[in-house]
Every structure is written in structure tokens, then in C-alpha cells.
Amino acid sequence: MKVIADQDLCCASGMCVMTADQVFDQREEDGVVVVLDEAPPPAQHEAVRAAAAGCPASAIRVVE
């Protein structure tokens, strides 16, 4: 799995962090998404898929 986040589309909702905090974080200065682990282990896959589906700005893409 590869995780790609579009920082220009991100609306800084933080919902990905609430869903998968091992994989996503927010920049201190403006809350924009940061991908902590671009190739997360299988244990994280379900949470990452949920974060991508739940992103209100559709800013997260998952390539499997």
C-alpha cells in the first residue's frame, strides 16, 4: 500500500489523524496533512482506507 496526500486540497479537518494517527499527522503551523508512513504495514491498512474514504476534502489517495 502507498499513501498519497494532496496538501493543496487538504482542508485541515484532522479527520485522518483521528482515524489513523500512526500514518497521518497535521503540520503545527496550519494543520495541513503530513503522511508519517507512506508505506504503512498491513495492520494499518483498514484505518488508512477509512481515512481516505472519510476525508472531507478527498485529499487522500491510496494505491494498493
Add this chain to the structure above:
Amino acid sequence: MTAEAIPDYPFTRATALEPPAELAELREQCPVAHVRLPSGDVAGLVTRYEDARAVISDPRFSRNLAREGAARMSTTKDGGLFSRRRMGSENISEGEGHLRWRRLLSRWFTVRRMEVWRPRIQAMADDLVDGLVAKGSPANLSAGLGLPLPVRVICALVGAPSEDQDKFAHWSSTMLTLTRNTQEEVDQAYEDFNAYVSDLIDRNRANPGDDLLSELTQITDSEDGRLSHAELIATVRGLLLAGHETTSNMIAIMMAMVLAERERFEAVIDDPELIQGTVEEVLRMDSTLSAIGVPRFITEDVELSGVTVPAGTTLIPSAPSANRDPRKFPEPERFDPRRQANQHLTFGAGPHFCIGQPLARMELQVVLGTLAQRLPSLRLRDTPDDLKLRTGGISGGLQDVWVTW
């Protein structure tokens, strides 16, 4: 769209908590339907989830209804909140300017910052519930908890005195008029609210603190083009308005919805793990908070459910309808606190997604958890059918919700 008589919008309804029957009918038969607004203008009501989400999140479509040809919502001469041209909002409402402005604010609403707020919000909620208990049953939950909690929270975050809550409430209510206020009253509310915020900024500048206003004032005073003085006033005014009007209504709606079907409240008492999911279902199933919806002006032709909507149309994506679309939500009429993938549109979607959403969610969770723990015998004083809508404004919700315990 049909050529039949155009129905008046917002639709009437049998009881406060049940959505108007028209929404489900239109969703199946006419997913983009002409409706007539209180102003007399006509807009297209979008009732399916995918269509509503597409319209809400499309950056090409404008939230600015001051544009030539856009529908007006309200009966005031200026057409209402979405049509007003107000000093300070010209360059921060859309596109690149909006994105830059939003980035200045969004650091105050990160998940990490919100967790710092949780114990403070809990202490404020406990203090207000102490007040309810001291006065005894029955209590007006709207006045005793619903309004004061969000006001205290947003005032602490922004750096404004919460004693002035009656002023904010009056100005906000007037600015949000659909049918209840005159143009003169609206103009006066803006004048007074702007003067109040301007004075607040001056006082804050003399005595800065660790709050949003102090930070934004420094940014404005640096005169580097990031935020003008007029933009600062518009921003603070907007935060005070949005930070208390919507959340305060939603607290009362939430408690009405969970107490009207009391097994929802009992489930939370039995299993506090259900607090979060219960709040999400309340947000999904509410149909009262936004009387109109947040309209968009369509700048290019767009196809929705096979219908071509021409540029120049004003569309109203209906979150209450989209949130009950069976194409998106299995068994949409069932209140299910364990629902997975609950991607409701109550906070919007895309570049204008509600910036205060984490704060609103936290306040709702704290209120529900606190009442379940401290007042487990809580009930509605009246029957659910006696609940009444707040009408006459863009922001709806319920009139006073009374409870006993």
C-alpha cells in the same frame, strides 16, 4: 426539473424532528428540483448524496450570491447572509485568498490543539450542569447549557468576554435572518457588531493574551498583506457568530433527538463508548439546524444525476436529504450509533468544510457524556411532538428544549 408549480422552500413539516416528506420524494423522483425561496427567487434543490457532495466540494462553484443572477434567500433587500457584500470578506471568501486565510486559522483547530481544550470544555460543562442541578428540575436545556457552553468556549478561544453573549446572540440572529428582520435591523446589527469587534481588537492590542485574536491582531499589525484590518474584523465576527449559533442549537437538538427515543440515551449510559457514534448519528439525521442549506452559484454547466444544470443556476445541496440517501447509507432511517463510514455532509465537504468542526464535535461529545453520567434520569418534559422549530432564520434548530430528571 419540472414545469409544475414551484413549491415554497423551506418545506413545512408535520413534527419538528421529522424531515419534510418532500425531501425523500424529490430524492427519488426529481433529484434537482426547482424551489421558491422566501425572497421569491428560485433555486435548484439537490437531494442525492453524490450530487450534493459534488456541488458542495467543487471549487469552481461560488458561495458568493452577490453575483449577478444569483438567487437571494431572505426577504431583506440585500437578499440575506450569502448575498451581502461586506467589507473585509471580498478577498478571503473564495479561491486562493480563501485558502491562504484558512491556513491562518486552521492551526487553532488541529486535533492536537483540540485535545488541550477537552478538559477545559469538560470543566465548563460541569460548571453549567452544576447550575442546572442547583436550580432543580425542570430546566431549560437550551438556555442553561446549549447556549452558554459554546459561547464560553468560543470566547475563550478567540479572546472575547463571554458576559457579552446576549449581544452576540442578538446580532447573529439578526444577521442570519430569513424572514424575521428588516434591512435596517440587519444594517444596525453589522454596524454594532463591527464596532464591538473593533473595540475588542483595540483592547486586546493593549493587553495581548494567548488567544486567536491576539495572534491575528499581530498578523494584521505587521501589515504584510496577510490579513487587513477589515478582514480581521470580518474573521472575528464570523467566528463569534458561527462558534455559538450552530453549536448551541445542535446541543439542544442532540438532547431532544436522544431523549425523544430514550433508548438512544440509555445506550450511552450503558456504554460510554457509544458517545462518539451517537453524536455522529445525531449530526447525520438532524434536519432542523440548517433551515435552507448552504447554496452555491453554478459558474459552469454541470451534470447531476443525468440532468444538465446550466451555468447561472443557484443550487442548494440539501444535507438532511443527502444524509438519508439509501444510495450512500444502508438503512438510512435507522439511528445506529455503531454505523461505519458515516460520511454525512452536515459540516459540508471540500475547501469550505466547517473549520470549527472538531470543536463542535468535542462540545457535543462532552455534553452527551456529562449528562449521561450525571443526570441518567434525564427526560424531555414535553412529548416530542410538542417540540417547536426556530423559524425565520437561515439557522434553524429548536425552540427551548425543557428537561426533567
